Amino acid sequence: MGTRLFHHCSGRDLPDPARPAFNSFVVSGNLVTQVGFGLEGHTAWKDLPRIDLGGAVVLPAFADSHVHFLQTGLTFLGCRLEAATSLDEVLDRLRAHAVRSPDEWLLAWNLDETMLREKRLPTVAEIDRAVADRPVWISRVDLHSAIPNSRAVAWARRVHPPAALHHDYYYRDDYVVLFSRLMRDLPRPMKERALELARRRCLARGITTVHALEGGWAATNDDVELVADFLARPGFHGVVYHQSDDPGLARRRGWPRLGGCLMVDGSFGSRTAALAAPYADDPATAGVVYRDDANLERLVSLCADQGLQLAMHAIGDVAIDRLVAAYRAGRRRHGPRPLGNRIEHCELPTSAAIAGAAEAGALLAVQPAFEVLWGGPTAMYARRLGPDRARRTNPFRTLRAHGLPLAGGSDSPVTPLDPFLGIHGFVNHPTPEERLDLSEALAAFIVAPHAFAGEDRLRGHLRPGYIADFVCLSRDPCQVPASRLRDLRVDRVFVGGQEVSTDHSQEEPA
Numbered sequence: 001m002g003t004r005l006f007h008h009c010s011g012r013d014l015p016d017p018a019r020p021a022f023n024s025f026v027v028s029g030n031l032v033t034q035v036g037f038g039l040e041g042h043t044a045w046k047d048l049p050r051i052d053l054g055g056a057v058v059l060p061a062f063a064d065s066h067v068h069f070l071q072t073g074l075t076f077l078g079c080r081l082e083a084a085t086s087l088d089e090v091l092d093r094l095r096a097h098a099v100r101s102p103d104e105w106l107l108a109w110n111l112d113e114t115m116l117r118e119k120r121l122p123t124v125a126e127i128d129r130a131v132a133d134r135p136v137w138i139s140r141v142d143l144h145s146a147i148p149n150s151r152a153v154a155w156a157r158r159v160h161p162p163a164a165l166h167h168d169y170y171y172r173d174d175y176v177v178l179f180s181r182l183m184r185d186l187p188r189p190m191k192e193r194a195l196e197l198a199r200r201r202c203l204a205r206g207i208t209t210v211h212a213l214e215g216g217w218a219a220t221n222d223d224v225e226l227v228a229d230f231l232a233r234p235g236f237h238g239v240v241y242h243q244s245d246d247p248g249l250a251r252r253r254g255w256p257r258l259g260g261c262l263m264v265d266g267s268f269g270s271r272t273a274a275l276a277a278p279y280a281d282d283p284a285t286a287g288v289v290y291r292d293d294a295n296l297e298r299l300v301s302l303c304a305d306q307g308l309q310l311a312m313h314a315i316g317d318v319a320i321d322r323l324v325a326a327y328r329a330g331r332r333r334h335g336p337r338p339l340g341n342r343i344e345h346c347e348l349p350t351s352a353a354i355a356g357a358a359e360a361g362a363l364l365a366v367q368p369a370f371e372v373l374w375g376g377p378t379a380m381y382a383r384r385l386g387p388d389r390a391r392r393t394n395p396f397r398t399l400r401a402h403g404l405p406l407a408g409g410s411d412s413p414v415t416p417l418d419p420f421l422g423i424h425g426f427v428n429h430p431t432p433e434e435r436l437d438l439s440e441a442l443a444a445f446i447v448a449p450h451a452f453a454g455e456d457r458l459r460g461h462l463r464p465g466y467i468a469d470f471v472c473l474s475r476d477p478c479q480v481p482a483s484r485l486r487d488l489r490v491d492r493v494f495v496g497g498q499e500v501s502t503d504h505s506q507e508e509p510a
Helices: 069-077 087-100 124-130 150-159 172-184 188-204 221-231 248-253 293-306 317-334 351-360 369-374 380-385 396-401 419-427 438-446 448-452 482-487
Strands: 003-011 022-028 031-036 050-060 062-067 106-111 136-140 145-148 207-214 237-242 257-263 309-314 342-345 363-366 406-408 470-473 492-495 498-500
Touching: 050 438, 062 188, 062 406, 062 438, 062 448, 069 106, 069 188, 069 207, 069 221, 087 106, 087 124, 087 136, 124 136, 124 145, 124 150, 136 150, 145 150, 145 172, 150 172, 188 207, 188 221, 188 492, 207 221, 207 257, 207 448, 221 237, 221 248, 237 248, 257 293, 257 342, 293 309, 293 317, 309 317, 317 342, 317 351, 363 396, 369 380, 369 419, 396 406, 406 419, 406 438, 406 448, 419 438, 419 482, 438 448
Parallel strands: 003 050, 062 207, 106 136, 207 237, 257 309, 309 342, 342 363, 363 406
Antiparallel strands: 003 022, 022 031, 050 470, 136 145, 237 257, 470 492, 492 498
16 A cells, blocks of 8 residues: 555544644555654655645544444345334335335344334334235344334244243343344344444444444344455454353454443333333333353452453343443453453443442443434333433533543444444533533543453554554534534545545445
8 A cells, every 4th residue: 555645634533523634644554654734845755656635624534333234235235214203104114115125024123113203113013004915023223122024023923932922012031032043043144234334324424443242132143244344344343242251253253342332221112121110111120140150250250360351232220230240250250351341332320330340430321312312301212201301311510520431322223333422422411411522422432342352452543553444534523513413424435545435325225
């Protein structure tokens, strides 16, 4: 790739993104070797090829700390329902996709009934009236429950006879078993196409690194290796977290980490996140705990003995309390680790859990877009949890005040691959005292994910010795009103100093 000079830009770096740190820089191979002001006028660089960045604001590229990469790509091949506002629109989208798609299954994704006019999920009979000639599987937006049509119900009875519909949808263990079987049987060429679509969408949003949480009930080990091999190709970067209790594959591949969405509990949307008090809109349940204390302690000790970082999913207060207790006990028993164990989501922590997580040296992978979509006094959190608990969800400022590192992510396909939506969520939290400032929000999507993976000496800054992944923007984020941060888009994206396409027309239609 040689050496080249980039100039005519307003270069920014963290921790102070408002201050221009350079207006020109040199890249050799894929590394930044020099940054400064007016380098294009220096005789040392006069013979280098030059790339004029047109006065753009330049930032280090974004990273997403929590992506289900294969599933994200599959949503671009299926019927996407996140924009639907009524049951009629859901059914119309299913019909239209059935006309376009020759696939044996109709897979639909990202249905959020709290955004529909009717505030309910479709029934099996309603889906049958839209598509009856093939099985239909509609994944709820949280990927913790799904609604089938009659053909899919018949399939479920064959492959998992104990499966039982709960109000016309599958959830809890039945959902896990059935979704795992469905994903396993999808053809490999379809999965390969899905991975390419996920990569394109990431790059179009300025994301050049993902933490890919793969496997477990959502994919086979072969699928995990397919994703890992794809992410190892030049032009993009991924860190794989194998969602398994078995470290065998991680050790064989040399990954110093295990887990991801290894679930301690479920989600608020499906009423499976584990709570100390019942759900406000369904007092008959307080959620589900999927792992007992002995299981958590065994996993923590296993990873400590194997030298692996552990990442686990905990959303409700009960689940977070239990996971934090296991992490604290592990730290007392095994000492501090080179990389702290991760808590994925951590949406409703108690005060005791926050203090305990800090004592345990935990790292928190959080999804601030959840507050954009479901926070506030009238949205899903308030309906499921009631107003008092809803005001305590995702307490970012409190977590930071206790010294807990926060890495931003999307949980895609649960929320879009869009770092500016997440940055908006940090800065505009519905509970004002839990808001972060813009520099903290940017750092959570630029620097922190690399630190969580032990790659922060190579990625996350535009300084000599760092990988030259960067984005160009025509608008300065530090000059944009906080209420409009979600509207920002990148104009150009460079990976290792090479420009990559951000052509949205290459993406599959929703």
